[in-house]
Amino acid sequence: MLTSTRNADETRLEGVMSAIRGRIANRTLTPGAKLPSIRSCARSMGVSKSTVVEAYDRLAAEGVIRSRPGAGFFVTAPLAPLALAEIGPALDREVDPLWISRQALASGSRMAMPGCGWLPASWMPVEAMRRALRRLSRADAAVLADYGEPLGSPSLRTLLARRMAGHGIEASPGQVMLTDSGTQAIDLLCRFLLKPGDTVLVDDPCYFNFHALLRAHQVKIVGVPYTPSGPDVARFAEALDRHSPRLYITNSALHNPTGAVLSPAVAHRLLLLAEKADLTIVEDDIFADFEVEPAPRLAAFDGFARVVYIGSFSKSLSASMRCGFVAAPRGWIDGLTDLRIATCFGGPSMAAELVLALLGDGSYRRHMETVRQRLSASRETVGHRLKMLGIEPWIEPRAGMFLWCRLPDGLDASAIARHALEHDVVLAPGNAFSLSGSARGFLRFNAAQCDDKRIFLVLEKVMRAL
Known part of the structure; x- marks a missing residue:
């Protein structure tokens, strides 16, 4: 159903045309889709039938839609570039x-x-990075010029697996894939796990780029109120029953934007609900190294049965030399690696070497x-x-x-x-x-x-x- 979104500067005619163009731009109406009848459109938008007739005629003249005598009006325009703001x-x-x-x-x-x-x-360790970059400049030509390995640096993945063990998360280097950032890791997981129309749970409030990224994947987003100890468990259970979500994306430690920390009791209840509902949880832990006292990690309790763990050095080390990672069930890694190759080919080779150097010499x-x-x-x-x-x-x-x-x-x-x-x-x-x-x-x-x-x-x- 079309509804009016006309602003104060638009005529009724322009409002109808804008509404149809908007539906095409956000892919609600795709090429070949039939438009509402003139009578139906006039009723839902609160305009006269003559206004709708003129709007359809003008859009047809522009080549956006076309008339099929006896059948109605249909979208002909190719899909516009995806506009997230729309x-x-x-x-x-x-x-x-x-x-x-x-x-x-x-x-x-x-x-x-x-x-x-x-x-x-x-605030960043600029001098330490400069020293590491000077050392890196003397590396083999392949490090400086070639694509990185599909999973990323074996040495860094081994070190990351050891660091995760410090949070009680048991992952082998073969379960870790390097990415360009935490955001890219989530994007790859969305490509891997979701299809348009699926439902994803997020915290309310949550990191605002989760909203933008999920809209780019054309999924339904449902918010769950967040408390000082984690998501409201009762509302979380209601959302599972009502919406049957495929995914839940959250920060367990140092929640963005609230700064709250997940309690062990809430973590336990969340995992029980997730198991019952066959829900996958993406645990975004990019602020792990800002933590003073260890907080519970869902991945530590779960053992990668249904939790995927994400980390990054963009916030703690350098947003310019970007390096993140995802740790996932072993059976998922090949599929995620294929997606990474398909979307950006090689891994973050130079960034990984820089991170490895700073982790290894104590600078970080x-x-x-x-x-x-x-x-x-x-x-x-x-x-x-x-x-x-x-x-x-x-x-x-x-x-x-x-x-x-x-x-x-x-x-x-x-x-x-x-x-x-x-x-x-x-x-x-x-x-x-x-x-x-x-x-x-x-x-x-x-x-x-x-x-x-x-x-x-x-x-x-x-x-x-x-």
């Missing part, structure tokens, strides 16, 4: 997750970025010890300054960079983000993370990115104005 509910572009990411990635030095999801470059361990100490101090300082403005952290995180904060009653985070942008401050409003749109009164702050005094001055000014 999929899902209409969002204010200034709080769209992809828009936030674009602003943060393209902002340069003039913008303050308390809403971004990574550490400042000045020393770097992360410093990062954890700095983040602890920054969370305390930033949390105090936010409380002085009436902005309260939802919880006091044990570790990590994020503070998930509640605004004073009545304030809309999206409105604050729009006004802050006018002052070169990029914020991350709560509803970008919330599928249900229930986090309008929240902002995510990155404690490591809040040194700029403008941030708190702008927040105070904007909050007073609203």
